[in-house]
Structure formats: C-alpha cells, structure tokens
Amino acid sequence: MKTHAHLYASFATVLVPAMLAGVFAPSAALAGGVTAGTLIENTAVANFDEAGVPRSINSNTVTVRVDELLDVTLTSLNPGPITAGAGTTVLTYELINQGNGPEAFRLTPNTAVAGNDFDVSFRAIAIDSNGNGTYDEGVDQILAQPQTTDVLAADARLTVFVLVDMPQGTADGQNSNVELTAQAVTGTGSPGTSFSGAGVGGGFAIVGTTGAQANARGALVNAAASLQLVKSVSLRDPFGGTSAVPGTIATFTIEARVSGTGAVSNLVVTDAIPDGTTYAPGTLALDQAALSDAADGDAGTASDTSGIAVTLGNVPAGTTRAVTFDVVIDK
Ligand SMILES: [Ca+2]
Ligand SMILES: [Ca+2]
Ligand SMILES: [Ca+2]
Incomplete structure (x- = not known):
C-alpha cells in the first residue's frame, strides 16, 4: 500500500x-x-x-x-398495486446499466407469476422515448420481439413500460403480479463469468455481482364494477285494488345496481312494452324525475312501438339508478 x-x-x-x-x-x-x-x-x-x-x-x-463489467438492476416504479380495470394497464419499471461499459438488455415479461389470482395477457413492452415517465401511446417506442433495449451507456437509466390486458371475467379485488427480467445481451452467469473479446475494445466482458440480470415485480389489483338489473312491477286496478285486469296500470321499475370497484360506462337500459299492454305516455322517469317520451335533450325515449330507452352513461360502483314507466293492460 x-x-x-x-x-x-x-x-x-x-x-x-x-x-x-x-x-x-x-x-x-x-x-x-x-x-x-x-x-x-x-x-x-x-x-x-x-x-x-x-x-x-x-x-x-x-x-x-x-475490462467491462456486466451489471444491471431493475425496479418497479409503481409504489403499490395498480388499480386496473377492463382494457390495458401499464406497469412501469426502471432499468439501470450498472456496468462500466455500453450494453443492451433483453427484456422478458412473465405474467404467470406463482400466487396470482389471475394472469393478465401480455401486450407489449415499450420504452419511455420522450423521457416523461409516463406511457404515451404512439410516442413511446414499442419494442419488437425479442424485446431488447438500445445499447445503454454505463450508468444510463431507462424507463420501461409493460402493457398488459385484463382478462374478461376477473372478479373485483383479485390480484396479479407481472415480472420483468432484464439480461445483458453479451451474456449472463455467475459473478466472474467472463466472455473473451466481448468487452469494450475487444477486452473481456465479465459478469458482475448482479449476474448481469435482474428482475422486478409489478402488481395490479382488478377494480371490476358489476351490474345487476332488477325488474319489478306494481299494479293498480280500476277498482282500487292490485289485480291484473284489463285497464290495470302496471308500473315497472328497473333498477340498475352497480357494485364492486370502478364504474361501468355507456350504460343504456332498454325495455320493450309487453304484448297485451300499451305504454302510458309521459310516465317514463329516472330516479323519480320525469323524462320526456321524445328523443330530445334528456336521457330517455319512450313509445309503445319502440319501448323505452334510458341512457345512464358512466355509472360508478355503489350506485343504483331506477327507471320507471307505466303500461296499461289492454281492454
Ligand atoms: Ca457491452
Ligand atoms: Ca413517455
Ligand atoms: Ca326524452
């Protein structure tokens, strides 16, 4: 010394x-x-x-x-499970070339992680081309298979997105993990493994303490809203009773109950006017507020021939909307 x-x-x-x-x-x-x-x-x-x-x-x-050391780390940038609904979910990871030379890394997703309640389907891996930390469709580059990063300088960081799709029929609150693996393209192995001539300037490339590969896990939880449609009827007969006779007014109530987490979107409730009955004009209502029969600015339309239709749109979980209308039993 x-x-x-x-x-x-x-x-x-x-x-x-x-x-x-x-x-x-x-x-x-x-x-x-x-x-x-x-x-x-x-x-x-x-x-x-x-x-x-x-x-x-x-x-x-x-x-x-x-000589060139091959080292890499990978971390999930999602602080906790991502709340995911139907469609595509984006998980975010950060890859750092911890080696001392330029290196590209092969990325491999695994959606079938042991312990998953369900497995998402893999869609694509993208890199944060514009460096803003969030996935921008059509801007951030989707990597072709086999997914491989560009050559990264020593110490360079790269934000990587894994795009996955929620399978249909997944229950609310179910969990899933998505694992991403990064491997030095030059090679991986136990620390000290060397690749002759593969390093910078034709020197050795030597596997560092990370084994030249890393993996990280991102988690998501399914936020599914489910819809239940419950229909009921109450009768008022011409005699002040509740019998179903010609002339009886039948009030139908259709409850749209949204439960779970998240919301349902583009919800439209329709119903035909039953045979043997006639729609009672001006009786359509949503949550007890009248809707006009005409197709106009409000959410409803109603006619004897076309039945009723009420557009509810986006309805968050924990909400119940009630559509009511009257028909008269034909004489
Ligand atoms: Ca290299
Ligand atoms: Ca971006
Ligand atoms: Ca209307």
Whole structure:
C-alpha cells in the first residue's frame, strides 16, 4: 500500500480513457467503477543522489486495460398495486446499466407469476422515448420481439413500460403480479463469468455481482364494477285494488345496481312494452324525475312501438339508478 501511495503521490499513475483518446474527462463516480477500456498506466520513479548529484530514473510502464463489467438492476416504479380495470394497464419499471461499459438488455415479461389470482395477457413492452415517465401511446417506442433495449451507456437509466390486458371475467379485488427480467445481451452467469473479446475494445466482458440480470415485480389489483338489473312491477286496478285486469296500470321499475370497484360506462337500459299492454305516455322517469317520451335533450325515449330507452352513461360502483314507466293492460 505504501508503494502505491508513493506512486500516486508522484503522479506516476495516469488514467487514459481509451474511448476518448486525448480527452481526460473526470466523470462522476460510476456504479460500475472505472469505465471499461480505460488504460491504467503505471511507471515507477526513483530519485537518488549519485556522487552528490541528484538523479532520477523511471521504471518500465505497466499498462492495464480495465475490462467491462456486466451489471444491471431493475425496479418497479409503481409504489403499490395498480388499480386496473377492463382494457390495458401499464406497469412501469426502471432499468439501470450498472456496468462500466455500453450494453443492451433483453427484456422478458412473465405474467404467470406463482400466487396470482389471475394472469393478465401480455401486450407489449415499450420504452419511455420522450423521457416523461409516463406511457404515451404512439410516442413511446414499442419494442419488437425479442424485446431488447438500445445499447445503454454505463450508468444510463431507462424507463420501461409493460402493457398488459385484463382478462374478461376477473372478479373485483383479485390480484396479479407481472415480472420483468432484464439480461445483458453479451451474456449472463455467475459473478466472474467472463466472455473473451466481448468487452469494450475487444477486452473481456465479465459478469458482475448482479449476474448481469435482474428482475422486478409489478402488481395490479382488478377494480371490476358489476351490474345487476332488477325488474319489478306494481299494479293498480280500476277498482282500487292490485289485480291484473284489463285497464290495470302496471308500473315497472328497473333498477340498475352497480357494485364492486370502478364504474361501468355507456350504460343504456332498454325495455320493450309487453304484448297485451300499451305504454302510458309521459310516465317514463329516472330516479323519480320525469323524462320526456321524445328523443330530445334528456336521457330517455319512450313509445309503445319502440319501448323505452334510458341512457345512464358512466355509472360508478355503489350506485343504483331506477327507471320507471307505466303500461296499461289492454281492454
Ligand atoms: Ca457491452
Ligand atoms: Ca413517455
Ligand atoms: Ca326524452
């Protein structure tokens, strides 16, 4: 150690970045250490007096080229399970090239993680081309299979999106995990495994402590809204009773009950006017507020021939909407 300390103190050690010939750029500390391909040159100096005259001689120079370390980390950027509904869900991961040289990484998704309540279907892997941290359809690049990143510089970070689709029939509150694996394209293996000639400048590429591969898990929970449609009828006969005779007014109530989590969208309730009855004009109502029979600005239409239709649109879970209308039993 003393010898080394002396050599450094005498400026006999110089670092020559092979990639940037002639340019010495003191860089921030790299995760992977000194940049791959760097030449570490070392010349010893001896000072002495010869017959009272100060003399100095140099040793031969020893040159060591720094090999390339292959290391990678991958983390999920979703702080907890993503609440996912029908359609596509985006999980976000961050890949960091922890090596000391340029490297591309192969990305492999696994949607069938042990313990899943259900498995999502894999759609695509995209990279955050515009670097804003969120997935932008049509802007962020979808990777072709086999999904492989561009070559990333040492210490470069890349935000990766995994797009998955919710299978139909998944119950509210069910959980699923999606695992992403990143592997150095040059090779993976136990730490210390070396690939001759595969490193920067034709040097060795050596697998680092991460094994040159990493995986991370993102989680999602299904927020499913389910719809129940319940129909009931009450009767008022011409005699003040509740018998079903010609002339009896039948009031139908259709309840749309949305439960679970999330919402249903584009909800439209329709009903035909039963044979043997006639629609009682002006009786259509939604949650006891009258709707006009005409197709106009409100949510409802009604006629004897076409029946009733009420547009409810987006209805959040935990909501019940009630549509009512009257028919008269034909005489
Ligand atoms: Ca490389
Ligand atoms: Ca983006
Ligand atoms: Ca209307």
